[in-house]
Amino acid sequence: MTDWMNWLVVAGVLVIAELFTGTFYLLMIAIGLGAGALAAVLGASGPTQTLVAAVVGLAATAVLHRSRFGRPARSEPTRDRNVNLDIGQRVVVPAWQNGQARVMYRGALWDVELGPGAIPEAGDYRIVEVLGNRLIVSNS
DSSP states (O other): OOOOHHHHHHHHHHHHHHHHHSSSHHHHHHHHHHHHHHHHHHTOOOHHHHHHHHHHHHHHHHHHSTTTSSOOOOOOOOOOOTTTTTTTTEEEOOOOOOOOOEETTEEEEEEEEOOOTTOOOOOOEEEEEEEETEEEEEEE
């Protein structure tokens, strides 16, 4: 096998590994290895191919790290809809007592508390947070 084929085989292995891990960093390194293959096709020496692969891989990794895809959004699990599917659901509160109420939700009684800025009026509320057996709700 020629040098460019070796570069592409290793890049392909990294792309497959990226599919299993779900991280884009391996994909960025594979792009660098593809650049090494391109350098090999253009007739560069072995050390030059390695240098090109390293520089392109590092640059691609740095660009990814600075992008929004490089850092997952940090959110509290009690407010994250991906963790708790109750977030965003609606509940009807018939009456409030000192900023608290009890409502039937999903076939069980839940304690309900007002979230910041919510007005204690009877009506429809949106769940914004779940703390144990308490639903924190908002007017919107």
